[in-house]
Amino acid sequence: MKCTALSALLLLVQAPAAALHSSALRPSLDAPGIVTHGPRMLKAGSSREVALTFDADMTPGMEGELRSGKVRSFDNETVVQALEKTNTPATFFLTGMWAQVYPASALALARHLGFEIENHSYDHPGFSQPCYGLAMIPDAQKAANIERSQRAIEAATGETPRYFRFPGGCAAESDVKKVEAAGLKVVHWDVIGGDANQPDPAVIVKDVLGRVRGGSIVVLHVSGGHAPATGLALPAIIKGLRAEGYTLVTVKTLLGQP
Ligand SMILES: [Zn+2]
Incomplete structure (x- = not known):
């Protein structure tokens, strides 16, 4: 993974620049129980489905x-305007705190037929360290953080994330187990969009x-602020992917869930 890709993950923390380029910061993307992509091959050949999250x-x-x-x-x-304008399905991973700060936006996302609402923790702590300068959450609070987010998202949107x-x-791995105990499946990514702190x-x-x-x-990211150009990039991303023959779907569809 390139340094630019690593720094792209750092949406909100003001960690020293040197910390962003440490190879020790590689997230645990390949651990058991973590989904990073959907099927590469469909029965009829290679998959042309991609999920924007x-x-x-x-x-x-x-x-x-x-x-x-x-x-x-x-x-x-x-971001939402660009998705709506192009009829693009998308998956939103909300922190519970974001849903509480922006309840009207959270509800609007949930009411949108093409959008899926999922859980991104309550207040975005680091579950393992190092994690791009994110504040570490004590082990004893992790399960409650996951649940608190689940309840906050439900309260704001009426949706129960999966x-x-x-x-x-x-x-x-023990964190993955906690998520599974809460009835959820861990979904990460295989493509970093690089929109964090990227003005171009x-x-x-x-x-x-x-x-x-x-x-x-x-x-x-849909959170703006630290990802200011995502909405500006989306029309060309969506057009480019469709021109290459990809169908844009939600994570649920990509993973073949009923
Ligand atoms: Zn995040």
Whole structure:
């Protein structure tokens, strides 16, 4: 994984630049029980399905940035507009805290027929360290954090998530077990969209189109603020993927869930 890809994962923390380029920061993407992509092959040949996913991060620190006016919004409406305009299904991994800060947006996402709502923890802590400078959550609080997010998302949207994505992709096997005990399946990604802290949409388009394969799960962000150009990049991403023959689907569809 390239350093740029690693730094792209760092949506919200102000970690020292040196920390972003440490090889020790590779998230546990390949651990047992973690889905990183859908089928590469369909019965009739190679899969042409790809899932675009959008994380809605929120931490107490980000909430503080909103209150102080340092960041105007962590709800990037241009992402949803670009998806709607092109009739593109998508999966949103919400932190419970984001759903509480933006309940109207969370509900609108859930009411959208083409969108799927999933769980991205309550307040975006690091479940294992190192994790891009994210605050570590004590073991004893992890199960409650997962559940708290589940309840916050249900309260805001009426939807019960079935998938869980660890912040930064950081998790130990014991964490995966905790997610499974809560009745959820861990879903990460195989393509980093590179939209975090990236002001140039052309870079994001190139990152996504250059890395996608059949069955890919692409991680992007809907939280704006620290991912300002995602909505600007989406029209070209969607057009480019469809031009290559890919069908854009939700994670649920990609994984063949009923
Ligand atoms: Zn995240």
